[in-house]
Amino acid sequence: MPEICPVDRLQERADREVLLRGWVRTTRRxxxxxxxxxRDGTGDVQCVAVRSEVGDxxxxxxxRVPQESSVEVEGTVRVDARAPGGVEVxxxxxxxxxxxxxxxxxxxxxxPEFLMEHRHLWVRSSLxxxxxxxxxxxxxxxxxxxxxxxxxxxxxxxxxPCACEGTSDLFETKYFDLGSAFLTQSGQLYxxxxxxAFGKVYCFGPTFRSEKSKTRRHLTEFWMIEPEVAFAxxxxxxxxxxxxxxxxVRRVLERRRxxxxxxxxxxxxxxxxxxxxxxxxxxxxxxxxxxxAASGKEEGLTPLSWGEDLGAPHEVFLSRQFDRPVFVTRxxxxxxxxxxQPDPARPEVALCADLLAPGxxxxxxxxxxxxxxxxxxxxxxxxxxPAEAFRWYVDLRRYGSVPHSGFGMGIERAVAWIAGATHLRxxxxxxxxxxKIYP
RNA sequence: UCCCCGGUAGCUCAAUGGUAGAGCAUGCGGCUGUUAACCGCAGGGUUGUAGGUUCGAGUCCUACCCGGGGAGCCA
Numbered sequence: 001m002p003e004i005c006p007v008d009r010l011q012e013r014a015d016r017e018v019l020l021r022g023w024v025r026t027t028r029r030x031x032x033x034x035x036x037x038x039r040d041g042t043g044d045v046q047c048v049a050v051r052s053e054v055g056d057x058x059x060x061x062x063x064r065v066p067q068e069s070s071v072e073v074e075g076t077v078r079v080d081a082r083a084p085g086g087v088e089v090x091x092x093x094x095x096x097x098x099x100x101x102x103x104x105x106x107x108x109x110x111x112p113e114f115l116m117e118h119r120h121l122w123v124r125s126s127l128x129x130x131x132x133x134x135x136x137x138x139x140x141x142x143x144x145x146x147x148x149x150x151x152x153x154x155x156x157x158x159x160x161p162c163a164c165e166g167t168s169d170l171f172e173t174k175y176f177d178l179g180s181a182f183l184t185q186s187g188q189l190y191x192x193x194x195x196x197a198f199g200k201v202y203c204f205g206p207t208f209r210s211e212k213s214k215t216r217r218h219l220t221e222f223w224m225i226e227p228e229v230a231f232a233x234x235x236x237x238x239x240x241x242x243x244x245x246x247x248x249v250r251r252v253l254e255r256r257r258x259x260x261x262x263x264x265x266x267x268x269x270x271x272x273x274x275x276x277x278x279x280x281x282x283x284x285x286x287x288x289x290x291x292x293a294a295s296g297k298e299e300g301l302t303p304l305s306w307g308e309d310l311g312a313p314h315e316v317f318l319s320r321q322f323d324r325p326v327f328v329t330r331x332x333x334x335x336x337x338x339x340x341q342p343d344p345a346r347p348e349v350a351l352c353a354d355l356l357a358p359g360x361x362x363x364x365x366x367x368x369x370x371x372x373x374x375x376x377x378x379x380x381x382x383x384x385x386p387a388e389a390f391r392w393y394v395d396l397r398r399y400g401s402v403p404h405s406g407f408g409m410g411i412e413r414a415v416a417w418i419a420g421a422t423h424l425r426x427x428x429x430x431x432x433x434x435x436k437i438y439p
Numbered sequence: 440u441c442c443c444c445g446g447u448a449g450c451u452c453a454a455u456g457g458u459a460g461a462g463c464a465u466g467c468g469g470c471u472g473u474u475a476a477c478c479g480c481a482g483g484g485u486u487g488u489a490g491g492u493u494c495g496a497g498u499c500c501u502a503c504c505c506g507g508g509g510a511g512c513c514a
Contacts, residue, residue: 031469215511218514
């Protein structure tokens with residue numbers, strides 16, 4: 001029996017006998033010549049059989065094997081311009097390992113409800129396959145880039161005793177005799193303790209938001225990577241983020257170019273993701289939005305008054321004014337989290353920035369953190385947060401406190417923008433949304 | 440929670456208030472280079488649910504259920 005060969009290595013085996021294992025994507029027959037497209041996880045390849053050469057038994061089997069059956073195939077690798085991908089396999093033997101029942105996802109169009117209901121099967125489709133390979137590359141790059149910079153992965157808890165920034169949007173679960181526990185909505189506070197221990201750390205894991213968000217940019221369960229750096233100020237933070245995101249995009253371009261192309265992504269837009277990213281102060285962002293709203297050329301864009309947070313349409317509009325990701329900096333402190341360091345020159349704004357991807361919106365949010373204990377305690381009180389629950393967090397400011405900064409990047413949003421996916425639910429194998437928890 | 444759109448065959452969709460249709464999928468037959476192949480034949484329906492208007496409702500009205508898109512909030 002010939003050696004097993006993955007489909008993506010067939011080019012190297014021209015004119016040699018191979019054994020393939022995989023699933024039947026589709027079959028086609030035209031009289032006495034038949035085609036079977038085999039998928040093995042690494043790629044698709046067309047297998048060809050001519051009745052007069054392979055005999056009636058094998059030819060009829062090829063014609064009968066249902067879509068998505070698992071099979072073993074033996075044959076000769078041939079370079080042929082007529083084959084998709086330029087390589088095909090001349091069939092010599094076909095063994096059906098499991099004959100599939102009628103497959104629900106046919107090679108025609110389907111609606112999102114039907115596809116999400118069959119998500120466990122939909123992941124076999126070629127575009128979903130490409131998208132999830134891009135996700136895997138983003139996840140790997142997101143960690144390995146930081147590891148290469150001397151960051152330590154520092155895992156933060158998923159079950160937490162209280163809200164990080166508020167209590168309204170958390171999933172609650174019973175926790176023995178201690179009452180309730182909540183699924184984390186951010187590892188940020190915990191990762192700050194690691195920063196004080198290791199200097200440069202990051203946490204990476206699932207986070208949960210029980211918000212009733214019903215848009216293509218929201219999931220109730222999503223993955224977030226949150227680096228945190230000691231002795232890093234606001235500008236250091238922005239410099240890190242632009243190097244970081246550029247590095248991730250470059251690696252995906254290098255290793256997943258074919259998948260990005262299959263997804264129809266504009267690769268030039270990704271090639272432009274190089275530092276420095278433009279900085280747009282919040283004040284200027286408001287002015288740009290208001291000028292555009294007054295001109296009437298931007299439909300649905302409502303004017304802003306200083307102090308209001310940017311809405312999704314504002315972010316999309318602003319991001320479209322630049323050819324690469326843009327930092328919107330120094331938001332009003334009132335609309336941001338309690339732990340963000342105020343600008344010493346203008347205490348009404350925070351030393352924070354959101355990174356907006358062109359045409360998409362926010363994918364990273366970050367800030368310098370408050371390192372002064374008295375100020376932090378004042379902010380906790382102003383936000384009506386319970387001092388006791390945050391005692392350990394305040395403690396970090398009692399023992400060698402230093403200026404520090406960090407940010408959080410939503411993995412699915414990064415994947416969505418990099419891959420050009422229209423909906424976040426396709427960037428994770430099993431999306432959790434407001435009205436969907438099956439399968 | 441609010442606003443907009445939708446629900447008809449396994450799937451994607453048609454159908455002036457007047458006989459329930461097509462393509463794909465499935466089954467059978469044909470075709471030696473197909474690329475979501477093509478050609479012919481066949482089977483396949485409680486039109487989301489419950490009421491109402493009407494001689495007659497897939498179509499109009501009311502309520503509810505489910506899904507999609509968006510807002511708010513955020514990553």
